[in-house]
Amino acid sequence: MxxxxxxxxxxxxxxxxxxxxxxxxxxxxxxxxxxxxxxxxxxxxxxxNLSARNLRKGRTGMIALAVPELDAPYYAELARHVVTAAAEQGWTVLIGRTGGGTERERAVAAGIGGHLIDGLILSPPALAAEDLANLHDGTPTVLLGERVAPGPADHVTIDDVAAAREATAHLIALGRRRVAAIGARPTAEGTGARLRLAGYAAALAEAGIAYDERLVASAPAWRRADGAAAVRHLLTSGVRPDAVLCFDDTLALGALRALHEAGLRVPADMAVAGFGDIEDGRFSIPTLTTVAPDKERLARLAVDLLADRIDRDRSGPPRALTVPYRLDTRESTLGR
Amino acid sequence: MxxxxxxxxxxxxxxxxxxxxxxxxxxxxxxxxxxxxxxxxxxxxxxxNLSARNLRKGRTGMIALAVPELDAPYYAELARHVVTAAAEQGWTVLIGRTGGGTERERAVAAGIGGHLIDGLILSPPALAAEDLANLHDGTPTVLLGERVAPGPADHVTIDDVAAAREATAHLIALGRRRVAAIGARPTAEGTGARLRLAGYAAALAEAGIAYDERLVASAPAWRRADGAAAVRHLLTSGVRPDAVLCFDDTLALGALRALHEAGLRVPADMAVAGFGDIEDGRFSIPTLTTVAPDKERLARLAVDLLADRIDRDRSGPPRALTVPYRLDTRESTLGR
DNA sequence: CACGTCGAGTACAACGTTATAGAACCGACG
DNA sequence: CGTCGGTTCTATAACGTTGTACTCGACGTG
Missing domain, CATH: 1.10.260.40 (lambda repressor-like DNA-binding domains)
Structure with missing residues (x-):
């Protein structure tokens, strides 16, 4: 047969x-x-027979994309772009789930790499630099998303600090003075959260507004339910914010929901902004102001960088690329 | 190294x-x-080296999941369950995008199958039965989602006709008499749409309401923008529905948005129901009444069926399994 | 006409793994 | 004390593909 x-x-x-x-x-x-x-x-x-061809050539033509959750809209959209960009260059993408945990991330990075993939795109990297270097068994790796220090691998990212600062400044420019932040994360996965928090704090400082840690709500994960819970927490804690910057759009959508349930109007009583420009935010009620990274460019650059590592410059110094973002102001801060 | x-x-x-x-x-x-x-x-x-192992064993341990869009929430959630269920049995899942077109679907089914995968889960199958039989080069295949006739392959689905009928009956029971339907599709991909339309029509007939084709809006794809456009079309066409059944939750979310922009209240002026139970619908404003298939069970059964085909009963007769669904009534039909 | 060059094709040896057949050893049993 | 059955290990041959080296002509070119 x-x-x-x-x-x-x-x-x-x-x-x-x-x-x-x-x-x-x-x-x-x-x-x-x-x-x-x-x-x-x-x-x-x-x-x-691709197994035979791969064996002979020492290549599989496959790269892996590791994301925290397959069904988190931001990563789903990102995955689509990565798959498209990869396909254009003849690569097949294997999508893995890390659950956002360092442990699973390590497992995916190490496990999948049984000579099955030629390269790995890790998004966003929760692993510490030294961890990465350890499991770095030679498999070319590109980090996609937030990262502070120049790590042991290439990475592509937006300027999270600047983006958060701009979004916060936007809220302040609307006359808001008690701007809350939702999505801080205490764990190792929180690299991106830390950067966004730094930008938030910087914007407050620039405006001469004191940083009030009671206005900063952490979230165990970045899902709608976590955003809603954080808002409820903020509303019952006595501090009364008039704006809230969510470190992720799904958090913001959860926040919108909780505010609605609390009978507060957005943006009249509370302005809301998010991160990620997921499609939901363009249709939510109200539509969501958000930091919109150029996802297609992020994906394309990550794939290009990885392809270059695999095909050519196997051991050059790590490269870091920054991709532009745009602050998309919509109803949740501007009203109608 | x-x-x-x-x-x-x-x-x-x-x-x-x-x-x-x-x-x-x-x-x-x-x-x-x-x-x-x-x-x-x-x-x-x-x-x-997995390539070598696969070559020797004649197995890759990989199955492919082909869905129309990676970032359509329903398929993203489904993919998560499939990946989880597959992982439990030691399978790795390769996720491919068909774009909903028969051409791409054929390409994915044929192309990916270069001995790279042991089996294929196709969701939802747009291909006609004969097409499937043709490219059916022996690769075990499971169809996940709507399908009318017993085809040449195993399939797992919910009873779309019954589900649509129940949802429509729910709208009618609320006192609505001019129930619209959004999401009919003229093309070959529209198998699921046809079934849901049949259920919708059946419910109308049971209630003694005449079927009015002006109340049936087609949608080129099942995205939020298409749902919004369909509602705008319905509103300007002179027919004034008081409820709308959307054949997909993303359509319904788009509909909610368009209704909001038109100044109509949901559910007071118009009740809205969808299909799929995506997470957005639990947090939208208002929350969305929806047909909720047991996605985990769908995924698990599809994987089990496929694994059984691969490991054991390679040439038995096609099997068809139906998975339960639940009508989740929320604010978009019940109000608050 | 000898010579190199190029085009078209072939034979064979890898790539890294596992299945098969069997060798070497051990203890137990008749 | 020879034989059997079991355990532990080894040598070798695949799996299906592609790179290398090679053969055999045909075709200029000097």
Missing amino acids: RHRLKDVAERAGVSVKTVSNVVNGYQHVRPDTRARVEQAIAELRYRP | RHRLKDVAERAGVSVKTVSNVVNGYQHVRPDTRARVEQAIAELRYRP
Whole structure:
């Protein structure tokens, strides 16, 4: 039922290698032999065995993308772009879930790497630099998303500090003085959260507003329910914010919901801004002001960087690229 | 840098096969040799080459999941469950995008199958039965989602007709008489849409309400923007529905948005229901009444069915399984 | 006409793994 | 004391593909 090069070769009356040459588009094959071989291929419905090819070539043509959750909208959208960009270069993407934990992330990075993938895109890296270096068994790796220090691997990111500062400044410019922040994370996964918090704090300082830690709500994860819970916490804790910067759009959507349930109007009573520009935020009620990273460019650069590592510059120094973002102001801060 | 069984064998002073035996947990290995081998493995950081293993075994341990869009929430959530269920059985999932088109679907099914995957889960199948049979080069396939006739492959689905009928009946029971439907699709991809439309029509008939085709809006795709556009179309076309059944939750979220922009209140002026129980719908304003399929069970059954095909019953007759759903009534039909 | 060059094709050896067959050793049993 | 059955281990041959080295003509070119 399943045929090999040998079967095609016998049917076409040529050697195995000639068939291989035809399959791989090798130039020096006479048109008539090529035609004969192609016919045999069609008749037998031959399909190359990729395991064998990979074994022989030492390449699999696959890269892995590791994200915290497959169904978190931001990562789903990011994954789409990565898959598209990779496909254009002939790569297949294996998508893995890290659950945001360092442990799972390590497992994915190490486990998947059983010579099955040529490279890894890790987003966002929760692992500390030294961890990365350790499991860095030579598999080219690109970090996609927030990272502070120049690590042991290439990375592509937006300027989270600047983005958070700009978003916070926007809220302040609207006349808000008690700006809360939602999404701080105490754990190791919180690199991105720390950067955004730094930007938030910087904007407050620039405006001469005192940093009030009671206005900073942490969130165990970045899901809608966590955003809603954080808002409820803020509302019952006595501090009365008039704006809230959420470190992720899903948090913001949860916040909108909790505010609605509390009978507060957005943006009249409370302005809300998020991060990520997920599609939900363009249709939510109200639509969501958000920091919109250029996801397509993020994905494309990550793939390009990885492809370059794999194909060419295997051991050059780590490179760091920054991708532009845009503050998309919508109803949740501007009203209608 | 990268080591092979041979390297481990030399270091441990045993044969290659013995190392292989240790790696694969073969029983008859003396404890001390096992220890020696394991130490060598650890020292060299040996990782098996999966391409070689796959070639030898004729298996890859990978299955593919083909969905229309990676970032459509329903499929993202479904993918998460499939990946989880597959991982429990030791399978790795390759996620592919079909774009909902038969062409891409055919390409994914045929292309990915270069002996790289042991099986395929196709969701939802837009391909006609004969197409499937053709590219069915022996790769075990499970169809996940709507399908009318018993096709050439196993499939797992919910009863779309019954679900749509129940949802429509719910709207009618609320006193609505002009119930619109959004999401009909003229193309081949519209199998699911046709079933849901049939259920909608059946419910109307049961209630003695005439079917009015002006109340049925088609949608080119099932995205928020399409739902919003469909509602705008309905509102300007003169027919004034008092409820709308959307064949997908993203359509419904788009509808909510368009209704909000038109100044209509939900559910007071118009009740809205959807399909899929995506997380957004639990936090939208208002929260969304929806047909909630048991996604985890869908995914688990699909994986089980596929695993069974691959490992055991390779050529038995196609099996069809139906998974329960639940009508989750929320604010968009019940009010607060 | 000898010579190199190029085109078209072939034979064979890898890539790293596991299945098969069997060797060497051990203890137990008739 | 020879034989059997079991355990532990090894040598070797695949799995299907592609790179290397090689053969055999045909075609200029000097």
